[in-house]
Amino acid sequence: MKRHVMGWDAAAMDVKRVVDVPRVDPETTGNGTPVEKAPDPELGTALIPAERYYSPEFMKLEWERVWTKVWLLGGRSDDIREPGDYICTDIGKESVLIVRQVDGSVRCFPNVCLHRGNRLRPEGRGNAENFKCMYHHWTYGLDGKLEHIPDICTFFQGGPPGMTATPLPCVEWNSFVWFSLDPEVEPFDDFIAPMRQHLEPYHPERMAWKRDITVEWDCNWKTSVDAFNETYHVQGIHPQLKWYLDDINVQIDCYGKHSRYLIPFAAISPRVAMPSQIPPAIHEIMVNAGMDPAEYEGRVSDIRRDVQLFKREHGAEQGKDYSELNDDQLTDDYHYLIFPNISVNVHADDIMLFRQRPHASDPNKMYYDIWMFELVPEGEEWPERVRHQRFRHGDKTIGQVLDQDAFNLPTVQQGMQSDHFPGLWIGDQELRIRHFHSALDDYIYGPGKKQPGDI
Amino acid sequence: MDLGLAGKKAILVGAARGIGYAVAEVLAREGCDIALTARSEDSVKDAVAELSKYGTRVVGKPANARQPDEYKAWIEWAIEELDGVDILVPFTSAGSGMGTEKYWYNAFELDLMGAVRAVEGVVPTMTEQGKGSIVLIATTSVLEAMGGPQPYNALKASLVTWGKQLALFHGKDGIRVNVVSPGPIEFEGGNWDMIKGTMEKFYNAQLRQQPMGRLGRPDEVAKAIVFLASEAASWCNGSHLVVDGGYTNRTHF
Numbered sequence: 001m002k003r004h005v006m007g008w009d010a011a012a013m014d015v016k017r018v019v020d021v022p023r024v025d026p027e028t029t030g031n032g033t034p035v036e037k038a039p040d041p042e043l044g045t046a047l048i049p050a051e052r053y054y055s056p057e058f059m060k061l062e063w064e065r066v067w068t069k070v071w072l073l074g075g076r077s078d079d080i081r082e083p084g085d086y087i088c089t090d091i092g093k094e095s096v097l098i099v100r101q102v103d104g105s106v107r108c109f110p111n112v113c114l115h116r117g118n119r120l121r122p123e124g125r126g127n128a129e130n131f132k133c134m135y136h137h138w139t140y141g142l143d144g145k146l147e148h149i150p151d152i153c154t155f156f157q158g159g160p161p162g163m164t165a166t167p168l169p170c171v172e173w174n175s176f177v178w179f180s181l182d183p184e185v186e187p188f189d190d191f192i193a194p195m196r197q198h199l200e201p202y203h204p205e206r207m208a209w210k211r212d213i214t215v216e217w218d219c220n221w222k223t224s225v226d227a228f229n230e231t232y233h234v235q236g237i238h239p240q241l242k243w244y245l246d247d248i249n250v251q252i253d254c255y256g257k258h259s260r261y262l263i264p265f266a267a268i269s270p271r272v273a274m275p276s277q278i279p280p281a282i283h284e285i286m287v288n289a290g291m292d293p294a295e296y297e298g299r300v301s302d303i304r305r306d307v308q309l310f311k312r313e314h315g316a317e318q319g320k321d322y323s324e325l326n327d328d329q330l331t332d333d334y335h336y337l338i339f340p341n342i343s344v345n346v347h348a349d350d351i352m353l354f355r356q357r358p359h360a361s362d363p364n365k366m367y368y369d370i371w372m373f374e375l376v377p378e379g380e381e382w383p384e385r386v387r388h389q390r391f392r393h394g395d396k397t398i399g400q401v402l403d404q405d406a407f408n409l410p411t412v413q414q415g416m417q418s419d420h421f422p423g424l425w426i427g428d429q430e431l432r433i434r435h436f437h438s439a440l441d442d443y444i445y446g447p448g449k450k451q452p453g454d455i
Numbered sequence: 456m457d458l459g460l461a462g463k464k465a466i467l468v469g470a471a472r473g474i475g476y477a478v479a480e481v482l483a484r485e486g487c488d489i490a491l492t493a494r495s496e497d498s499v500k501d502a503v504a505e506l507s508k509y510g511t512r513v514v515g516k517p518a519n520a521r522q523p524d525e526y527k528a529w530i531e532w533a534i535e536e537l538d539g540v541d542i543l544v545p546f547t548s549a550g551s552g553m554g555t556e557k558y559w560y561n562a563f564e565l566d567l568m569g570a571v572r573a574v575e576g577v578v579p580t581m582t583e584q585g586k587g588s589i590v591l592i593a594t595t596s597v598l599e600a601m602g603g604p605q606p607y608n609a610l611k612a613s614l615v616t617w618g619k620q621l622a623l624f625h626g627k628d629g630i631r632v633n634v635v636s637p638g639p640i641e642f643e644g645g646n647w648d649m650i651k652g653t654m655e656k657f658y659n660a661q662l663r664q665q666p667m668g669r670l671g672r673p674d675e676v677a678k679a680i681v682f683l684a685s686e687a688a689s690w691c692n693g694s695h696l697v698v699d700g701g702y703t704n705r706t707h708f
Contacts, residue, residue, distance in 0.1 A: 016643070240653040272652060273644030276472070277550045280653055294557035297521075299495065 006040040008428055010248050014235070015270040021249040022305060024326040032201045032324055033334065034194075035262070038253035043434045047423030050416040051455040052437075053220040058444075058455055059363040066340055066443045067092055067181065071191045073342050073355055074098045074170070074177045075125075076209070076371075079385070080106065084128050084142055087177065088121045090367075093360045095119060097131065098170060098177050099142050108170035108179040109144035114160040124388065140165060175205035194255055195338060201324035202346050207373035208383050210350065213398060214369050214390040217406065219413035221341060221356045221366040222440075227405050227412075228335070228343040228354060229436060231263060232429040235271055237404045242269035243279035245333065252431050257339035257439035259432045265347075266304040266331045275300055285331070288349070290314055307331050311348065319377030322348055337432060339439055349375045364413055368406075370398060459686030461486030464537040466530065468520065468573050469546035471498035473645050474592070474637060477677035478544055483509035485681070487542070490533035492518040512537070520547045520569040530576030540580050542684045543589045545573040550646065553605045562606035567613055574632075578625065586629040588684045591618040593636040595699050615695055622693030631692040633683040638699025641670040666701040675700075 011018045026036045052058045075087035080100040087098045088111055095111035097120065111120050113133035120131045120140065130147055131140040139148040144165035152159060169180045171188045173196075178188060185191070217224060227233070234247040241247070246267040253260050266285045268274055278286070278293050282303055286293045289307050298306055308327040315322040315330075322330060330348045337343055345352040351373045359365035376382055389396075393410070397403055415421060426434050441450040460482060470479045471493035479489055483506045491506075493499050496517045503515040514536045518529035534540050547569025549561035570591055581587025596602065597612035615634050622632040639661055641647040647670055651658045662668060679698045682688050697707060 240655070243649055243653050273648065275644055275646065275649045277552075277646050277649065279649055292555055292557060294552060294555050294561055 004042075004045055006042070006428055006431065010270065013248060013270075015248060016273050017270045019246065019249060019267075019270045019301075021246060021264050021267065023251075024328045029326050031197070032326055033198050033329060035326060035328070037251055038255060040252070040431060041254050041435060041438070043431070043438050045426070048426060048434070048437050049423045049455040050421050051423075053223055053413065053416050054363050055455060056363060059358070061444050062358065062440075063092055066440065067358065068094075069180075069182050069185065069443065070340060071169075071171075071178045071180050071185060071188055073338075074108070074179045077106075077172050077175050077177055077205070078208075079125050080177070082127065085125070086121070086128055086142075087125050088123050090123050090357070090360075091181070092358050094181055095123065096168060096179055096181075097121060097144075098179060099128075099144075101142055106170050106172055106177055107143055108168040109140075109165035110168065112165075113138050113140075114146070114165065115149075174200055175207075192338070195258060195336065198260070198334075198336065199344075199346060201329075202348070202351065203321070203324070204346075204351055204373060206321075206375055207351055208376050209372070209386045210374040211370055211372040212386050212388045214367055214388070215398065215406070216390075216392045217366050217368045218364060218393060218410040219366060220363050221358045222437075223409055223413050223416070224354070224356045224366060224368055225337065225341060225343060225436060226424075226430075226433045227409060229259075229337055229432040230430040231261065232427065234269070237408055238401055240281070241401065242272045243275065244281040246270065250429070254432065254435040257442070258337060259435050260334060260336045261432060262328070263333040263335065264304060264328075264331070265333050266307050268300060278303065290318060304331050319379050320349065320375060321378070337436060339436070340443075370402070456687055458485055458681070460681070460684075463487045463541040463685075464539050465489050465542035465544070465684070466533045466537070466540050466573070466577060467491040467544050467546065468518075468569065469493055469548070470544075471495070471502045473546075473642055474640060474673045474676050474680070475544070475546035476502055477673035478546075478680050479506055479513075480509075481674065481677045481681045482542070482684075483511050483513060485685075486511055488512040488537050489514070490537050491515045492529055492533075494519060520572070521564045523568075523572060526569075526572050527576055530573060534577065534580050539584060540577045541584075541587055543573055543577045543581075543587070544592065544680060544684060545570045546592055547573075548592075548611075549607065551602050551605055551607045553603055559606040559610075562610040566607060566610045570614055571617075574621065578628075578630065581630045582625070582628040584629075587631070588688075589618075589621070589630065589632045590680050590683050591615075591632065591634045592680070593618075593634050593695070595636050595638040595697060595703050597636060598697070598705055599703050619693045619695070626692055631683075631688070633688070633691055633693070634695045635676065635680050635683065636695065636697045636699070637671065637676040638697075638702035639665075639670045640673055640676055642673050645673075664702060669700075671698070671700050 024035055029035050072091055074089050079087055083100050083102045085100045096108050097111045098108045101107055113120055115138045118133050118135045120133055137150050141147045146159055146163040149159055169185050171178050231247045231250045234241050246264040246269055248270045251262040266282050283293045289311050291310050308330045311330040325348055333345050335345050341356040343354040353371040355369035357367040393406055465482050465487045467479050469475045470491040479491055488511050499515040499517050503513050506513040518526055520526045547565045549565040552558045591614045593611045593614045596608040597615055618632050618634040639647050676698050683691055
């Protein structure tokens with residue numbers, strides 16, 4: 001049998017042109033986001049069992065061995081600036097409160113009253129002096145300690161142990177708040193490595209909320225993670241993006257359990273002929289950069305590089321500090337998967353983050369959080385926090401591209417449950433899907449311990 | 456019908472792709488020698504190499520129609536290379552776009568002056584020869600609203616007026632001038648190819664307005680242009696031929 005060699009021959013694919021994309025020299029990036037191609041892991045060519053997308057048993061294993069073991073993204077630091085500001089966020093059957101303390105630190109504890117189990121707060125954000133249970137007014141301080149139990153003298157056994165909610169690990173990193181349901185979770189730095197060096201240069205703390213949406217989707221959370229983990233689907237469900245990005249010359253890098261791909265933006269896919277006029281979406285990139293497309297005399301194929309040079313030259317005067325980013329980052333999509341459930345497109349001027357959460361009980365449902373942030377130029381007023389919206393799939397549009405993704409997923413979820421669909425038939429353009437499932441296997445079955453026949 | 460094109464010499468500006476290239480191909484097949492140009496050196500080289508298979512003399516060199524001196528020098532070079540010029544078809548265009556004043560200057564430079572400079576470059580030779588045929592390319596967007604109030608539409612319209620007056624003025628010199636206005640034309644790498652991919656709804660709306668249910672092909676416009684350029688159209692002068700598959704609604708009395 002022919003040995004599997006990872007990668008692809010861009011000339012042999014369904015393309016009209018062979019394109020050599022100029023990329024930044026890894027020697028020049030210093031302490032910034034690394035750009036070297038990471039060696040591809042050899043992960044074979046086996047099917048990924050479909051059952052893991054709909055099996056209640058697998059869902060249970062995920063709960064026990066993934067969701068309750070890893071670090072989870074809870075929210076944004078700038079949503080809890082003042083003491084008493086809190087974020088209440090759900091994950092599966094659990095819900096936590098992440099609270100800004102008087103000393104400026106953050107704490108996290110389960111959103112549940114130790115008396116009869118009532119939720120202390122509904123999901124969302126707010127400010128509190130304390131958390132009083134609406135049932136019998138048991139009252140917890142910002143630190144989760146029980147401040148008051150009405151008629152405590154009637155509890156012969158006294159208050160619950162330590163008179164406190166269980167403290168859960170909680171850290172702030174890069175303008176985001178992370179927590180874990182596992183008090184014994186590994187140190188955050190070990191978990192997140194090497195994302196610090198990759199993502200800190202983007203300075204998300206200089207970006208403000210642009211969209212905050214939660215959509216209930218009729219698919220497993222992994223169906224969604226997979227959808228954003230490959231560029232192969234661009235030619236399928238996003239035909240218009242072929243005049244916006246290069247879906248062939250994509251660099252994939254796998255790091256431990258996390259991964260990324262780098263997609264040239266402001267580029268024309270080799271799958272289509274080079275147009276002579278500037279495509280509308282690339283026109284918009286130029287306008288957003290401060291360029292006048294009417295003044296542009298170069299070729300369409302030169303636009304990506306010229307946008308980079310323009311932003312490098314004019315960023316500072318626009319109040320945009322790109323000093324820690326390389327030139328490619330000024331146009332391209334650096335797309336990361338932070339294991340297990342954060343898909344994030346990072347750009348010089350904005351971040352488009354998707355938090356994919358499992359449903360509490362149904363493996364065929366999930367919550368898709370769209371978090372978008374936009375760079376606030378220096379000297380400009382910080383915009384008002386956008387309102388959180390929540391709806392079911394199909395009730396509202398979430399934009400052309402995401403709608404295209406979303407409308408496809410319920411039928412994928414249905415089809416995967418067919419007796420005639422054993423599993424996912426994955427190609428090399430989808431290496432990140434394979435890598436994600438391999439990382440998941442390590443959590444579910446123990447590193448390297450997945451056996452043939454395991455789903 | 457003999458088009459009388461064998462041995463004729465044609466100068467084509469902006470002919471590396473689309474309708475321009477299709478005209479070059481029809482002319483080459485009919486036995487014309489051709490000098491062509493476009494912005495990009497690679498595309499000129501490719502077009503020349505491809506067209507040479509028809510066995511006539513085909514020469515090309517990139518030129519930027521925005522640079523009057525460079526452009527005029529190219530026209531002179533082309534006339535010299537071909538040893539005369541019987542046919543001129545300039546296709547230069549800045550394309551669509553609106554929003555800033557710069558789009559007006561772009562359309563002025565490319566859509567209008569791209570034609571004017573070429574015509575002025577060939578008229579002395581044609582006058583000397585006592586014969587010549589010029590076809591200017593406008594658009595159905597000069598007749599009906601399309602894409603908003605664009606400089607492209609307005610300056611292409613000026614070619615229709617100017618073309619008619621050129622025809623009247625140079626008839627005495629044996630030079631015919633005609634204008635062709637194509638409707639939406641689709642080809643790989645063309646604007647409508649991109650619109651089909653990026654604005655599907657708009658594209659489909661255009662299709663519904665097309666009596667024949669499709670957009671035109673470059674060769675379907677090219678044949679009309681070549682007809683007007685040829686001896687077969689010896690009595691066509693100052694005409695404006697709309698080649699659009701019936702797309703425009705207005706009646707052309």
